Amino acid sequence: MLRQDALEEIYPEIQELIVVTIMGAVAVELYTIGHRHNFFYLEHAMGLASSMGLGIALAMPGHKVVVIDGDGSLLMNLGTLSTMARYQPENLLHIVFDNESLLSVGGFPTVTALGTDLAGIARASGVPQVREANTPGSLRDEVREALASNTLTTIISKVEAVGPKTFHMDLPLLENRFQFKRALEGIKKGKGE
């Protein structure tokens, strides 16, 4: 499955929600499908998108938060799974696109290409609901189900190691930061984006 196709499929499910992505291809692809002020692209600090998502989920318990992570980033911060599992915020959905590659920096294989099983690690870390979805349609179904279940969920989706032609985004990172904070203020007040 192409991550681009998967993102297009789940976009209607997540567009109104608070979304935090990692840097690189996934950020560019989501931005290109349709940037919204409630989307934050963490352009560095690999591994911490899920920690940021946890912070938001704990600070805004009445609102759904979706983290879009990757295999390379998650492998840099495996402890995040155990921390999320400790608190199990029911408003947090953690999607991991596993392309078995550090695509944005030259495509070197990650260890998931050799069998390291992120879903297994998430389960063993205590994440209460772990799913695997390797087609756009099944991912959409799992996202819907996870959001309806009010249970911390990690979804692992295998995708091809293919990214966009350009990584350029016409969005300075501080602009994204300040507009995202404003969007969260609005969401808290019930004004949506």
Add this chain to the structure above:
Amino acid sequence: MAVSVANSRLIFEALKACDVKIFSALPETWLVHLIRMADEDPDTVLVRLAKEEEGIGISAGAHLAGVNSALLMQNHGFLASINAIVSLALLYKIPLLMLISYRGHMGEKDAWQTQGGMATEPILRALNIPIWHLTSATDVERRIRDAQTLALASLHPVAVLLSRELMWEE
């Protein structure tokens, strides 16, 4: 010889007075009472971490969500968090209120703490992170309040170094 409960309480109350709602922490001897207080207080959320750099992400998320937070960390936890501080907090102008137990400084008997003790302030200065030393109970409330005020005004991390004199009763 013991960690000061009274001064831990002063620090905790000063943080609560700053409307700090989320604490992230990893256990460390000098922080045990502070961590327990954050855990027991019904108005605060304690996030126990696997590694300190997660706390930088949690505080960044909390700030963007409009909630004040503080990090309770040993100086070695600060040292373990440097990339997160640089490439999240400094890059994205995230205020961090870091309460750092200043191990390995004057009076330290544990050899394994000493290198970190000597590296802490030079590295904070290299990162241009303002430093407040907490050495006396009378300074606690004012200095914590002023540290948070500066963090929020500058959108920049600040470090409050918790000293042996304050935290450890002989």
